[in-house]
Amino acid sequence: MTARASHRWTRKHLLGLEDLSAEEIRYALDTADSFKEVSTRSVKKVPALRGRVVVNLFFEDSTRTRTSFALAAQRLSADIIDFSAKTSSVQKGETLIDTARNIEAMGIDIIVVRHPAGGAAELLSRHVKCSVVNAGDGAHEHPTQGLLDLYTIRERFGKIAGLKVAIVGDIVNSRVARSDLWGLRKLGAEVILVGPPTLLPRSFEQLGARVVYDFDEVVGEVDVLNMLRVQFERIKTSQFPSVREFTRLFGLTGDRFRRCKKDVFVMHPGPMNRGIEISSEIADGPQSGILTQVTNGLAVRMAALFLVTHGSGG
Amino acid sequence: MRTQYDESDVKRVLEHLEARIAAVFPPEKPLCVIGVRTRGETLAHRLIEMLKRRGFGEIRHGVLDITMYRDDLSEIGPKPMVRPTRVDFDIGGIPLLLVDDVLFTGRSIRAALNALVDLGRPSVIRLAVLVDRGGRELPIQADYAGLALNDVPADHRVNVHLVEVDGVDDILVEPRGESE
Numbered sequence A: 001m002t003a004r005a006s007h008r009w010t011r012k013h014l015l016g017l018e019d020l021s022a023e024e025i026r027y028a029l030d031t032a033d034s035f036k037e038v039s040t041r042s043v044k045k046v047p048a049l050r051g052r053v054v055v056n057l058f059f060e061d062s063t064r065t066r067t068s069f070a071l072a073a074q075r076l077s078a079d080i081i082d083f084s085a086k087t088s089s090v091q092k093g094e095t096l097i098d099t100a101r102n103i104e105a106m107g108i109d110i111i112v113v114r115h116p117a118g119g120a121a122e123l124l125s126r127h128v129k130c131s132v133v134n135a136g137d138g139a140h141e142h143p144t145q146g147l148l149d150l151y152t153i154r155e156r157f158g159k160i161a162g163l164k165v166a167i168v169g170d171i172v173n174s175r176v177a178r179s180d181l182w183g184l185r186k187l188g189a190e191v192i193l194v195g196p197p198t199l200l201p202r203s204f205e206q207l208g209a210r211v212v213y214d215f216d217e218v219v220g221e222v223d224v225l226n227m228l229r230v231q232f233e234r235i236k237t238s239q240f241p242s243v244r245e246f247t248r249l250f251g252l253t254g255d256r257f258r259r260c261k262k263d264v265f266v267m268h269p270g271p272m273n274r275g276i277e278i279s280s281e282i283a284d285g286p287q288s289g290i291l292t293q294v295t296n297g298l299a300v301r302m303a304a305l306f307l308v309t310h311g312s313g314g
Numbered sequence B: 001m002r003t004q005y006d007e008s009d010v011k012r013v014l015e016h017l018e019a020r021i022a023a024v025f026p027p028e029k030p031l032c033v034i035g036v037r038t039r040g041e042t043l044a045h046r047l048i049e050m051l052k053r054r055g056f057g058e059i060r061h062g063v064l065d066i067t068m069y070r071d072d073l074s075e076i077g078p079k080p081m082v083r084p085t086r087v088d089f090d091i092g093g094i095p096l097l098l099v100d101d102v103l104f105t106g107r108s109i110r111a112a113l114n115a116l117v118d119l120g121r122p123s124v125i126r127l128a129v130l131v132d133r134g135g136r137e138l139p140i141q142a143d144y145a146g147l148a149l150n151d152v153p154a155d156h157r158v159n160v161h162l163v164e165v166d167g168v169d170d171i172l173v174e175p176r177g178e179s180e
Helices: A022-038 A064-075 A096-104 A120-127 A143-157 A175-186 A202-207 A243-250 A254-258 A290-310 B007-024 B039-053 B107-119
Strands: A053-058 A079-084 A110-115 A131-137 A164-168 A190-194 A210-212 A224-227 A265-267 B003-005 B031-036 B059-064 B096-103 B125-132 B144-148 B156-161 B170-175
Touching: A022 A143, A022 A175, A022 A290, A053 A064, A053 A096, A064 A079, A064 A110, A064 A131, A064 A143, A064 A290, A079 A096, A096 A110, A096 A120, A110 A120, A110 A290, A120 A131, A131 A143, A131 A290, A143 A175, A143 A265, A143 A290, A164 A175, A175 A190, A175 A202, A202 A210, A265 A290, B003 B007, B007 B039, B007 B125, B007 B144, B007 B170, B031 B039, B031 B107, B039 B059, B039 B096, B059 B107, B096 B107, B096 B156, B107 B125, B125 B156
Parallel strands: A053 A079, A053 A110, A110 A131, A164 A190, A164 A224, A190 A210, A224 A265, B031 B059, B031 B096, B096 B125, B125 B144
Antiparallel strands: B003 B170, B156 B170
16 A cells, blocks of 8 residues: 555644644645545444544533534544533542543543643643543634634635635634634635734734734625634623624624625634624525534544544654 | 566556456446545546446446555554545445455455445445455455466565556566665
8 A cells, every 4th residue: 555645644632723734734624525525424434443432521611512523533433431520520629630641541542622721732632641632722722623614614715825814803712713823824824813902912913914903994805704702701891892882893794794705705613692793694694604614523523533543643 | 576567468457357347247237336545446447438438338436445444544654644435326236346456465355345335235246456466364355356466475565556646557566665
């Protein structure tokens, strides 16, 4: 057997898109492409990870990411254990690393971790022998969301380089924004970050993004609009005047949508606050990729679990 | 020891293989030809063209990627790229010809059979390979082989190269590690 791919995946962990090269990101997206086909079959299962055990270690609430990883693991024939911090000894004061090591001692191959602290996944990866997949660490990164956004954009436009992508809303609290920004920049897209100054520091310009405080200034020029969720649970009141004002200035309303490019592609990482950052008609409309994102998320997570399992080194 | 079969040999071997297949399957009945990536896919394309010229009317064509079904992923170092399987039709109830370039241990074909079973239930599955080099580790045999090499030492590899993929048609038998 000759390996034809010129580049290879050698990583044992998936911690963020900041660390990945453009080639590695493309490799992951191409792998996801292959796994997407599995979900179209009548038997939606392949034996690639048979006998492996994946644990969902979630220290924060999540519905779709957790379910998506669980289904991805099952479609690869792995066993999946759900470990929710709310019902565990974490409540009794156990630390992240102790918890993870205890779980690992049961013979786990991959830990999928979500944690409110940025850097938690990376910390974990240094203390366990198994693979670690970051499912969101604080406001730091959410690499599988980043990959699925890239995948969905690439699927829609056939390319990523040269596109103008606006990420709109609460940028500073958003790990999705950071992972998207890294991935999009590496693959050659132009990224415009849009939000109120309290939720969008100028310093994001240093990461290669254009920072804009007036949504209307860019609404007519972008190919993709990624409307972030207003994370009420993370926002301090001083950062945020009122919901109504936010919607007026930064929501994707019908009026704003009419000023967009005709083929603008609308995305949202979910869960949506309908009527706040995005109007329902647009979210459910023909230019919305929101449910496609969820479908593609499954293929991307299958690829992520597959790649880290067979990656060779640190 | 290094042996090379050149372009004309490959042509002859492929014609021999195609003739054996054509003698078995009725040309007026549907047939499904599925190649195992990468070179099995190319060989399947060539066989289909030849069969069509012979009057085979209804040939469906698919490509199988067996990476997700392999049992040796942890042993082959950095794993090969997983690429999509493309079988856009129901394989149930009709004869299926599985095509690969080299039959060696039989493990790839084992994986391919598992993959096919997940896609449906063909009336029969037959295996056609360009080269059977012996050395089986599983009870799997080819139904049609273009070229049978019985005395290839275990430390030699048999590589099939095809114009569409490699820019040249040949079959190389050589000690492992000599090229690539």
